[in-house]
Amino acid sequence: MVLSFVLLLASMNREYVNTFLSTKTGNIACQEKFLEPLKDEAKFSIFYANKYKWKRQIDEAVKMWLNGRLPVWLNNLPQWFTPEKMSRIPDDLVEDETLLLRIWTEQVQRILQGRRDSFVGELAQSGGEVEAKEGGGEDGKEGEGEQ
Amino acid sequence: MGFLSLFAVVQNKEKPLKAIAQEILIVLSLTTPGVDVWRVASESEQKENELTEQRSILAMTKTAELTAEAIPGAVIQLSAIMAARGSQSKKATLSFALCVFTAASTSSTLSYDFDTGANKRQKQPWFYGYVSDKARGKLQVFLALFFLAAFNLTTWSLSCVLLEIQGGITLATGFLLIELLLYFLYKAIRKDLWYWVPLYGCPGAFMSFMARLMSKVVGDWTAVVQFRSPQKIGGAYLSFGLGLTTALGLNSAFQYEKKGGDDSEGEWEKSAVVAIMARVPAPVWSSPSFCF
Numbered sequence: 140m141v142l143s144f145v146l147l148l149a150s151m152n153r154e155y156v157n158t159f160l161s162t163k164t165g166n167i168a169c170q171e172k173f174l175e176p177l178k179d180e181a182k183f184s185i186f187y188a189n190k191y192k193w194k195r196q197i198d199e200a201v202k203m204w205l206n207g208r209l210p211v212w213l214n215n216l217p218q219w220f221t222p223e224k225m226s227r228i229p230d231d232l233v234e235d236e237t238l239l240l241r242i243w244t245e246q247v248q249r250i251l252q253g254r255r256d257s258f259v260g261e262l263a264q265s266g267g268e269v270e271a272k273e274g275g276g277e278d279g280k281e282g283e284g285e286q
Numbered sequence: 287m288g289f290l291s292l293f294a295v296v297q298n299k300e301k302p303l304k305a306i307a308q309e310i311l312i313v314l315s316l317t318t319p320g321v322d323v324w325r326v327a328s329e330s331e332q333k334e335n336e337l338t339e340q341r342s343i344l345a346m347t348k349t350a351e352l353t354a355e356a357i358p359g360a361v362i363q364l365s366a367i368m369a370a371r372g373s374q375s376k377k378a379t380l381s382f383a384l385c386v387f388t389a390a391s392t393s394s395t396l397s398y399d400f401d402t403g404a405n406k407r408q409k410q411p412w413f414y415g416y417v418s419d420k421a422r423g424k425l426q427v428f429l430a431l432f433f434l435a436a437f438n439l440t441t442w443s444l445s446c447v448l449l450e451i452q453g454g455i456t457l458a459t460g461f462l463l464i465e466l467l468l469y470f471l472y473k474a475i476r477k478d479l480w481y482w483v484p485l486y487g488c489p490g491a492f493m494s495f496m497a498r499l500m501s502k503v504v505g506d507w508t509a510v511v512q513f514r515s516p517q518k519i520g521g522a523y524l525s526f527g528l529g530l531t532t533a534l535g536l537n538s539a540f541q542y543e544k545k546g547g548d549d550s551e552g553e554w555e556k557s558a559v560v561a562i563m564a565r566v567p568a569p570v571w572s573s574p575s576f577c578f
Contacts, residue, residue: 140437140532143430147511150426155416159514161521164478168516172410181409187338189490191480 186227289350356389393508394431438509441535448538
């Protein structure tokens, strides 16, 4: 067993040996991840963690960052800012009620858009299948010609 | 199956009843591991009304398998082998070996998959990336993980069975319970009892308790190095536990050899107490500062 552990430490990338000796707690790891100078998307992962792990210590910092960045995200709608992400934002952290309303509206709109797209997609697919059935063998030839 | 059903309910608690029933049906049809792997492989994104990502659910499924199947299975089989005192069939030994290797395979795959996931390495580069990018390095790490898990499970099983033989079921259970209690004490002192999953109130407390309990048992018994994460056991505590497992195994074996099954002097109780006391410093040395 000792040999296996030594082999593991010897064959792994050296810079990760410290993770086997780390005394960091879950709370500190969670808070550090937010406080590091990372991109918004990475910082946003704080809302995926249990709030007891960070709220008491860095609540104000999170609130400031969120209220500062929220208008930018809502105006630019970056790709990562999905309805799923929007649903993770705790309402009590958003100070501006109009922003909160915009989040809800945007969330609903994007969900409806998603459903509409998938419905249209399904319709197009079923329409294509019907045409294929009706067209029979001729369709195959047409297809080849188009290509 | 109970654990898996519980996970299914918790993960999908915000979904309609039909969806929850569907997930429970997957559990009851014994296809959960396959479905979880498929969901991770197809990179299905976390949905709005799901508690956590699919990879974490897969890890929970594997942890539940190890806790409820592999570990008790290994102990029961080894107990039967030891009770047979050399007259056991080869099939029994083979069955025990297969049980250990299956558990080791689950444990090593769990750690390996998490570390080599591109998404994980990108999001947490300080933690994920210990597996080398070269083929030889990958193989070495995987084999080391595999044998570490296999030997750890064998050592723990053997220690518990020897404790049970010499001191009875009370001593063996007492040892395990006190060991777990010390771990919870350590987490409580460091104010780290809550699990990272955003679940609150009574369900959150229960989930945290179960997650802490299972990760501790699996981390100790099958050396899942993924659980060195600060959100699980923690690196120092896990490594310390691995060292103590070796000491415990050696201690149990020497005591058994020395006494030859005779417990007239109560040496076994003493040795169990020593093993438990050895765990006590863990919270102290693993916690240079209690405040955060």
